[in-house]
Amino acid sequence: MMIPGPTFLAESTLRAMSRQMVSHRGKETGALLTYCIERLKEVFRTENDLFILTASGTGAMEAAIANIVEPGDKILCTTCGKFSERFKKIAEVFGAQVIEVSSEWGDAIDPEKVKVALDENGDVKAVTVTHNETSTGVRNPVEEISRIVKSHGTLLIVDAISSMGGDHIPVDDWKIDFCLAGSQKCFAIPPGFSFISVSDEAWEVIKRTKRKTFYFDLVSYKKSLEKTPPQTPYTIAITLLYALDDALNLMFDEGLENVIARHHHVAKLARDGIKNMGLKLFPVREEICSNTVTAVKIPKGINDQEFRQKVRERGVVISGGQDKLTGEIFRIGHMGRVTEREINITLNAIRQALSELKFPLNEEAIL
């Protein structure tokens, strides 16, 4: 399983989920919830409030939007792939007037374009940025974009669903008002949870917004967390809390910096392996390549389905392209528990599949 989430779980995490149920409003769950949130804040490098939602990452995206948008509000959405475009769709559902700043799929968002758009539009309520665009394997320059957004006094919403934990995203240093993460990515627990941090500035806006969500109403989450014992407003997925507790312990045992360094290392290994075979990375420049997913152009003459089937026959599952990139690229996920070993197995499987399909591999790539 080398897809960009869900990623494979540690044995201890799998075992942790076999624990019997406890009350979702009891002391035990309260203690576990508090502990996990404190540790998640360390991963997010934030002192902001942080909440665990029983929903996929898209739920956290909806939470960020629905808590601050009223019909007609201007939201600037930066788009460069499937997931960044999702923000635009969500903002539109909630009646926002969307200003779009886009780049070609495969390229990163140009901070300068964000500046121009913000200069032209004086009253933008929030800017959305996808830190790690999973559909194209591109990492966006959140730090640079943040400087521009914050100098305009605008809220910054960052989707770090598929990179938080596996890349350097210091929420407070970068002044991110809403930062989102997903459970089945770098945290290596099953899908079903998403995490969202909320800054003081964001709270100010939330409080004066007529919120168009009940399930994702962040004020309820805050109130419930302040109860004794701390809890969620609606029943939390307890099994995933057991898994999260275990997975966070594993991350802290390894050391957060080491976890990120490992992600950097395996990402570089994946890119180098791909280039050595004579394949081309999909992102237009290597410095914008994602730390958690590598997107690769499918060479002319190679059929996507056939190629990935041959890789699968070697026991490795990789992903294809999404939407307009279907058949154009393939993607290797390297997030969570991935090490050199899995990357090497994956590269070998790709190499063998290509060789069978008579792709002219670079000589140095042939073992």
Add this chain to the structure above:
Amino acid sequence: MMIPGPTFLAESTLRAMSRQMVSHRGKETGALLTYCIERLKEVFRTENDLFILTASGTGAMEAAIANIVEPGDKILCTTCGKFSERFKKIAEVFGAQVIEVSSEWGDAIDPEKVKVALDENGDVKAVTVTHNETSTGVRNPVEEISRIVKSHGTLLIVDAISSMGGDHIPVDDWKIDFCLAGSQKCFAIPPGFSFISVSDEAWEVIKRTKRKTFYFDLVSYKKSLEKTPPQTPYTIAITLLYALDDALNLMFDEGLENVIARHHHVAKLARDGIKNMGLKLFPVREEICSNTVTAVKIPKGINDQEFRQKVRERGVVISGGQDKLTGEIFRIGHMGRVTEREINITLNAIRQALSELKFPLNEEAIL
């Protein structure tokens, strides 16, 4: 754990959750999703569409409302406790003009009152009914209410979150347009999933509604389920799907009618035991008592916290009252895998706790 959800899990269900991740859009997940949905439809006794949401029961409530309500639409909410009142809150968030038909907490909704309200308001879009009001231990007469609602050509939304699977709720026979259920109740899997069935009539309304939700947009769920392989629009909680598969097999092995009969049997056992001790049921009439949760008045002179602590010391967790019933009632959940054995242990623990607190138990109750 004898609270009204989460309820305890079978050993096989706990073990099922230790399986490694697979792709959420792959063939294996597609087959599992299809299988679980087909079986859930049998439990719901419906040929309507049915979807699995990665969200707690409240998410399914929001889905039913957000897919059909536009600002100013009239929604008739029947209220008789905390959870039925939640429908009213959700409808208001989405801009509905709420018409409330209520009964005292502890009583059931009077269908005649629903008729009067519908006669007075010609253009009600939907009526909400909580089949099993978990906060008061009351079961509402959905079949009778349905006859009235459907004769007015209005949609019927039924929250069967804490009763589906443990009570007789034939969705098609009762013409329920949206029927909701929760995973951690009678299905005996962990919290994190909710289920929602959608009738053809409901689809007609959904299609002409400007929907104010993205995460719970039922049209997306329908489209994704029609893909090859069948999938959900946003990543499903795969571990819970493993658990659901196992739990449904257990229910079908026992026989759906037998599962309901067992719930009836243990519910009666709980009520009889309570009455034998000289305690009083909270619902105003025994025929409106829930099949899955028994609410009991706390006798004068007995402190709720102290009493439940003494019960807990005997290894049994029961629930207190919620909101305005805090300190007034206690509640025994008997849903999911509960058998005579657990009821007897629970009744014994209650009896001993009361005895220690010098409550004058009925003579026949003293073993």
